Amino acid sequence: MDFWQVLPVAIALVFIIEGMLPFISPNRWRTMLVMVEQMDDRMIRNVGLGSMLFGVVILYLMH
Helix, strand or coil: CCHHHHHHHHHHHHHHHHHHHHHHCHHHHHHHHHHHHHCCHHHHHHHHHHHHHHHHHHHHHHC
C-alpha cells in the first residue's frame, strides 16, 4: 500500500473515533471540555505527548 492511500484512511478513522464521544454522550463531552479549559498548558502538552507516544507504540507493535 502507498502512503498516500493509507493517510486519508487514517485521518478518517481519527475523525470517526474523535466524534464518538460527543455523539454518544454530549453532556460528558461538554464537561470534559470545561475540565480541559481549566488545565494549564503544561498539563495539556503532557497529555498530547502521552497520546502521541501511545500511538507510536501501537504503530510499532502492529508493524
